[in-house]
Amino acid sequence: MLDKELRSMIGQVKDGRMDRRAFIQRLAAVGLTAPLANQILALGGVAMAEGVSTYKPTKRGGGGALKLLWWQGPTLLNPHFATGTKDQDGSRLFYEPLACWDPDGNMKLVLAAEIPSIQNGGLAADGKSVTWKLKPGVKWHDGKPFTADDVVFNWEYSKDPATSAVTIATYRDIVVEKVDDLTVRILFNKPTPFWADAFVGAPNSIIPKHLFADYKGAKSREAPNNLSPVGTGPYKFLEFKPGDIVRGELNPDYHMPNRPYFDTLEMKGGGDAVSAARAVIQTGEYDFGYNIQVEDDVLLRLEKGGKGKAIYAVGGDTEFIALNFTDPNTEVDGERSSMKTKHPLFSDPAVRKALALLVDREAVKKVIYGRAGRTTANFLNGPEKFVSKNTSWEFSIEKASKMLDDAGWKPGADGIREKDGKKLKLLYQTSINGPRQKTQAIVKQACQKAGIDVELKSVVASVFFSSDAGNPDIYPKFYADMEMFQIPMSQPDPSQHMRRYMSANVATKENKWQGQNFPRYVNKEYDEAILAAEGEMDPVKRAAFYIKANDILIADTVFIPVQHRLKVEAAANNLVCVISGWANETDNLFDWYREA
């Protein structure tokens, strides 16, 4: 039904009977995000919407200095080596991708001349290739022209394992060919509904061939330009001290009219989030501070100073509690949480469902996340088009208790429920982080009331998120019953996010815990939904598969979604900054300006 309706809606947009915005809203209502809705239109024969720029200044420059405060400063400026978003943010000041994402998830052109669509021949109907036309006349900061060779080079550079680029996953399975000096074609080995990954967004910014060609492969780390970028962006590189400061100045040859607004640019690193919020919101020493993970009452108090404000961007980041489907306390062949075991308590679905009833998401929002969170019943919370409307959540200690009673878990002498000699005692771990410890306390309290004993554990983030297979506390090993964190969603498409939990990807000793399915969830139905989605070119059907996959995860209580988290930034009151929940903070920097 959804499919038929969508077809007719696409038809309406095509003939102009329905406007694009209404279409996106309709799709959002059935749970599809804006970027996806746009891609649906593109595949349905209507060109993808170009993000509308709100940029007002009518001349280049004259805006003075823009002072950015990144409390974790960039430590290197090559997007292919970015170990974290901070490095992508810093690189993006100077380097540019073909296109970026605006706050609504629409594509905005940067180095590309037009958005590929079926009409303009950019998209192949079978979804196996996409052709990008490049903007003519773009120059690197050193005056050399930007051409298709540069784009092709980035693919060759990244896919070479010896380069050890972190972008390798984007490029290793595609083929990029030069059609002419200003046209490149990307060939996929299978139908690819989400074609806007390679060369799109800050992580996939393009570096110049003429400066990096000699440093491809094993010599990559010797490239002098790893620390002194020569890009195509609105600001030219001046100075970089890792972790401390990045400085740039206006690029007089920038390829977008009247941009950039600011004459100089400074990105200062170091310190902590609270004092960064203070420097922007309260004292106004800086214009913009990124990733202000600070309690809402602190922000509200700082905002009374009146020099700046907190701003929010909606993306798809979900804070969740994952349940372990294997037994963390039994060792089989030197491996705990082995696939050969079953979780003694969670193998009863009633226990999992009861736990979901015991997470008071409203309280977590009210007490901890404030304006930076939304309650949710879904694991997949964005883009809008992929968000399920079939799920719901509630917090009820009575219902949870009754559910456990009915399943035969009766309170023992110590008030803790037990069945067949097994006590409902759970170990609940997460990384050390203020909001997470508070959430743990809220959940523990509710569980206690329902007769479940919860032991809390918190691990230093640098260990918890480590890939060090020798450490027992890393999250993929999951030597606990429940664990809580979030996996950032770095592009407006759920494919990477959802395929992690396919049966083939379970984390085991054999794959050195590199399998991404850490709850060790095995469900054929889920696998089928994901495989179907990945081969589906029809955007509506594809979205339906992902919604189904989400619903399976929720119905089976693989994850208990705790909060849909928004990005929080601090900005001066007079700064007009464009921030997208689907992109890095600096991705739309060319559109930033100051209001008088």
Next chain:
Amino acid sequence: MSQYVLRRLLIAIPSLLGISLVLFVVLALAPGDPFSELATNPNVPPEVAAALRAKFGLDDPIYLRYLHWLSAMAHGDWGFSFVSRMNVDALILQRLPATLYVIGSAQILALLIAIPVGVYAATKPYSLFDQIANVLAFVGFSLPTFFTGILFILIFSVTLDWLPFVYSSDIKATGIRWVLEMIRQAIMPVAVLGLFQAASMTRFVRSAMLDVIRLDYVTTARAKGLGQAKVIVKHVMRNAMIPVVTLIALQMPAVFGGAIVTEQIFRIPGIGSLLISSILSNDTPVVMAVTFVFACLVVLFNLIADVLYGWLDPRISLR
């Protein structure tokens, strides 16, 4: 003299080797991974992090890694930062000026306060001035720098709005304005560190002075009819300064330690904040290098203290 210095330097080598071994083993055994941020990024397959670990030799046994580090160090190669992908020595040299500027100024401030106050308090023990100086000194060294730092920020930046609390390593001004800005932004961190140092030093100067001031030769000097100023400066201070010099020299590494916290609070791009961010990102080569530099400083300042001894008190012969 030069023979003595040379011998001391040679003795320092085995102790530095021992220190480096301990540091290396502790860091290698510490949990954490420089590529942890990659682990939660769904865009990056786990093989990439594993390949990076292999490339930077993180999977080798500890003794091999230590020998690699040692032989590289012997060649003047300080190692390579995992996180910045640049040479560690370049990274440290970039950060050193800010640290030296702040710590140097703080130390000078501390001496400028401690010596006059300590000396004057000792000449009039248990006077009102002495009492006040004592109380302030106790307050000064009981308050940790992270507390006074935040207090200063709240008073002078947030409430009064006089001083900036984000230190900028390159000020966009020239000439006299540049100098003024450099001074302005350093006032708070230097005051925080300097006052902390001055507090304990004042107490020390005072007691060293009191020890000397009652000795017979001082009475003799007075009996000769020398003025109070001359007696204090020429006769008492010179002798009282001997233990003070040792204290200052031995405290230098502790000052660097205090600077780590202060640098973090005021965002001073010095080696202290480099150390903190490297520890947080598990960038072991940088942590190793910075801690090793600190170890070298301890050894060096011990040596300087001993040499200064000989200069201040010719009776102590260095052989």
